[in-house]
Amino acid sequence: MKRGALLFAFNSPKFNYFEMAEYTAKRIEHFLQLPVAVVTDEQSLPEIPKFNFDDIIIVEPDTSNIRDHTIWINKGRYQAYNLSPYDETILIDTDYMVNSDKLNKLFELPTDFCCHDTTSFLMNPAVVQEVLSVYSFKTLWATVVKFQKTERAKQIFECLEMVQKNYEHYGNIHSFIGGVYRNDYALTLALRIANGHTSIKSDIIPWNLVHVGKNTSILKDHDDEFGTQYVVMYDNWKRGKIRKEYCTIKDTDFHVMNKENFVELMSE
């Protein structure tokens, strides 16, 4: 059974996602020893990529999503099932920092599809779990998704396509703002629909997705290319004053929500 990682990378006016994918791919290769394929478009693909991808899959991007007054190409994730060259795939966001072999454990899980439903924010344990709306479900996260080429996984991705194409409608039903398309919300709904409007415990990755969230920045605390030690700085607001706090982490994978911070980590 062929295993690999798949990244989606479409440059926006603000960020070079292809460069982020190259950086993440290097770390995947180093820590997980997996081949990496990338889905991108002609405009994002450089003449000579810095990473030797196992496969570069060119698609026509869907540029209809706008966030912060700029194009954000995050639609079309449902194509992962058909585009993946692997029998077993880990679909990873380009801003996910791989620092360990933890994701290889996903291949051992007795399930053909799984994703995160619980997050923990570094330095900020009080953050509540996100929900689509107060009337709706707990959000699932599309940051890391493992799937196999099975009929059920295919149905989940087909549902994801259906939800993407009718996102406003689902926004109305579940009382979330449908203006900006989010893969996390679409996945939450698609997985439930594909499971007969229920949730299945084995579809959930049995550990938390670690986020670097608001008021938090992360700094490299190593010199070598594949070092895994970082300092996490947090602005703790108390009575109108900021108290700077920090902790150190090592060998820990994390998702950097602040793209500027991720770019800093790439370039340091």
Added chain:
Amino acid sequence: MDTKTLIAETKARFNHNSSKAQLRDKYDSKLIVADQGGLWRADQQTISFLSAMDDNFVILMDTFDNPVQVNRDKLLIILKDTYNKAMLEWYKEWKELEQKR
């Protein structure tokens, strides 16, 4: 600017609770084991239960809430091994953390 200087200049305080919580997150995932068609946590409760039983095959609920029949000895060996490795690493990191101020 290196991180030590930055920490000193911003007068940032080391947050023990966050570090402790982060270590728990990190090592909790290392205690997870997939074996014999089920998903298990190499925790004190499961290891104690398997040790207390004396049949070759036992049925126990895995973390997905499915009853799974397992070879008790085989699972016990794997869980003990996983537990010892993860806890030893956790303990080492915890001792380092305790010394930080």
